[in-house]
Structure formats: C-alpha cells, structure tokens
Amino acid sequence: MEQWITHFMELYGYWGIAFLIFLENVFPPIPSEIILTFGGFMTTQSDLSFIGVTITSTIGSVVGALVLYGLGAWIGERNLYRFVHRYGKILRVKTQDIDKTIHWFDKYGYWTIFFCRFVPLLRSLISIPAGLTKMNLPLFILFTTIGTLIWNIVLIYLGQAVGGNWHAIVYYMDIYSRIIYVVLLMLAIFIIWKWFKRQRKHK
Secondary structure (H helix, E strand, O other): OHHHHHHHHHHHHHHHHHHHHHHHHHOOOOOHHHHHHHHHHHOOOOOOOHHHHHHHHHHHHHHHHHHHHHHHHHHHHHHHHHHHHHHHHHHOOOHHHHHHHHHHHHHHHHHHHHHHOOOOOHHHHOHHHHHHOOOOHHHHHHHHHHHHHHHHHHHHHHHHHHHHHHHHHHHHHHHHHHHHHHHHHHHHHHHHHHHHHHHHHHO
C-alpha cells in the first residue's frame, strides 16, 4: 500500500494528497502518517510547498470528517433509539444508556473531537457520533480543523526535516499507533466489564 500511496502522490501532487487524506478519514486503514510525512519529504524534492501540502491535507481531512458527520446525522438519534427498543434486551442496552452517552457527548463533545484528531482510528470514527447527536456544525468544523491542522503540521514538518529518512518517522508513528490500539482495547474491555457488572447488580 505504501508504494501505491507514494506513487499516487507523485503523480497528482496536491490533489493526490487531498484525495488520499479524504480516503484516510472515511477508510481508516489508509495511514495518514505515510501521506503526511512523504508529503513533507516531497516539499524538498518538488514544487510542492509546506503551506500547500498543509492546506490541501487539512481540507481533505475536514471534508472526510464531514462525510462521516453526515452519515451519523443520516442515522439519527431516532433510528438509534428504535434499534435499542427492538434489540436492547438482546444486547443488554437500555435507552437510559443512550441518554447518558448523548448527555456526555453534549457536554464534552467539542474537546473530544479535538483530542481524538491525534488518536489513530478514533480521529475518523468520532465524526459519526458528532453527526448522530447533531453537534453544532460550525463548531464541529472548527474543532476538527484545529486538531487536524496541528496533526498535519507536525507530521509534514517532520517529513520535511528528515528528508529521505521519512520512513523513520512512519516507523515510530506505527509504534505510537500500536500503543494507542492496545490502550483502546484495554479501555474497551474495562468498559464492557463494568457494564456487565452493573447489569448483574440491577438484576
């Protein structure tokens, strides 16, 4: 995949970067680390500029986030509640659980959007609950843009700074991603355990 990504970027330049980052948002397995660090490296070997790569990658990321926001808005809270009413007993999920989740997201959602832009996988998926809860769209775009811009600037700068050794940045970012995945898995297991424990207590 890496060879295809870098070849695509060399062929299409800014448009290729924007398109690949857009895909990375709607299809998380595509690694933004490769796109951004190689984009930084390309600024030392081509007519591409640091500002140009930063702007196009940020636009692609925000557009991708808006697509997932739209998906969440299309699903809607009403359909979510219908699903819980129909299958809640099987899944052991109550409408009160949905209420609590939505209330939490209403309270902390904007900062969650911002910080999740630095977390692999979550930086894409977090846009769905934002749309689901009808988060204020201008604020969603603002926090998404700020978080994305910081992430992009850091990786593009590192790719530019190390030049031909940009693979080293990808290597260390891969380690970072693996650590995050393990932490998320452990957190998910803990949440599920707490949830089942609470369900047994209420019986």
